[in-house]
Amino acid sequence: MSPARRYMLVLHVLVVAGAGWLALWLVSRIAAG
Amino acid sequence: MASGRSRLPHVPGRGERRGRYRAHPLRLCYAPRVGTPWWRYTWRTTLGLGFLTFSVTAMVTAVLRLVEIGSCATSPVYVTIRPCPEGAEALIGLVAGAPLLGFLGLALYVTRIDRRRPSPFDDGPDWSTWAWPALFLGFARVFVVAANAFAAVEETGGAIGMWVCAAVFVLMGGGPLLLNRHALPAQAFGGPRRQELASVAERFASAATQPASVPDRVIVPPADGGSAPERSPADDLAGALERLAALHRAGHLGDAEFSAAKAQVLRRARSEGR
Numbered sequence: 001m002s003p004a005r006r007y008m009l010v011l012h013v014l015v016v017a018g019a020g021w022l023a024l025w026l027v028s029r030i031a032a033g
Numbered sequence: 034m035a036s037g038r039s040r041l042p043h044v045p046g047r048g049e050r051r052g053r054y055r056a057h058p059l060r061l062c063y064a065p066r067v068g069t070p071w072w073r074y075t076w077r078t079t080l081g082l083g084f085l086t087f088s089v090t091a092m093v094t095a096v097l098r099l100v101e102i103g104s105c106a107t108s109p110v111y112v113t114i115r116p117c118p119e120g121a122e123a124l125i126g127l128v129a130g131a132p133l134l135g136f137l138g139l140a141l142y143v144t145r146i147d148r149r150r151p152s153p154f155d156d157g158p159d160w161s162t163w164a165w166p167a168l169f170l171g172f173a174r175v176f177v178v179a180a181n182a183f184a185a186v187e188e189t190g191g192a193i194g195m196w197v198c199a200a201v202f203v204l205m206g207g208g209p210l211l212l213n214r215h216a217l218p219a220q221a222f223g224g225p226r227r228q229e230l231a232s233v234a235e236r237f238a239s240a241a242t243q244p245a246s247v248p249d250r251v252i253v254p255p256a257d258g259g260s261a262p263e264r265s266p267a268d269d270l271a272g273a274l275e276r277l278a279a280l281h282r283a284g285h286l287g288d289a290e291f292s293a294a295k296a297q298v299l300r301r302a303r304s305e306g307r
Binding site: 005007008009011012015016018019020022023024026027030031032033 | 075078079082083084085086087088090091094095098118119120123124127157158160222223284
């Protein structure tokens with residue numbers, strides 16, 4: 001796997017994990033009142 | 034633009050030709066090759082994919098919470114049997130607002146590469162094809178939860194309705210995944226796309242067998258002002274094979290892809306009568 005591909009893959013995983021976690025946290029915060 | 038690591042003929046992108054774009058400072062992506070500045074590529078990937086993921090997750094989870102809350106009402110005028118819990122309105126707002134953010138994210142993400150000049154070498158992952166399945170499979174889960182809620186209060190009609198909806202959503206979300214299953218690994222991990230690889234092999238083959246009119250080729254005139262030395266067809270063929278081998282060594286072409294491209298170059302050379 002080339003450095004460019006590895007870099008973009010890591011970026012994708014971090015972004016998806018971060019954004020998903022943020023969404024779950026926000027919804028649970030709202031639902032908790 | 035310095036391109037020390039690649040022996041590929043460099044095709045400047047539109048902005049690059051005007052001298053506006055620079056290569057990625059760490060040479061981590063090939064965005065300059067497709068006419069996209071590296072910073073736009075990175076920011077569009079981060080913001081676009083982030084907005085898209087946030088939107089789909091927030092929408093599905095918020096709807097799930099609302100289904101769990103069930104029917105409720107809040108009114109300053111009427112006496113309500115079951116007042117809405119705190120935050121229900123904000124959840125509804127989130128469900129209404131999230132699609133807008135999702136569309137913005139999808140637009141940013143899919144336009145991070147200039148697709149009129151696709152890079153066949155290393156585009157990185159393309160996860161836009163997961164947006165539809167994620168949305169529909171997520172809502173299928175919401176319907177399953179709703180069906181269980183109906184079944185819990187012994188409303189069989191409602192439960193059956195929700196199961197039918199869940200099945201339809203599983204088909205809609207899972208169908209594209211199933212039809213696209215062969216492309217999924219390449220899309221998930223990145224790398225050259227198949228059809229484009231074929232067109233690149235074609236380009237290499239024509240670069241190897243045709244004279245200097247091919248735009249990829251840069252002929253440097255000799256310093257003494259004489260005419261450029263004629264390159265023999267054998268030199269061109271060897272050059273094309275060397276470029277392919279360099280791509281293969283650098284990991285941009287897999288073993289099978291290298292073999293296919295090489296075979297095409299050789300086939301083209303043979304058909305030219307050598």
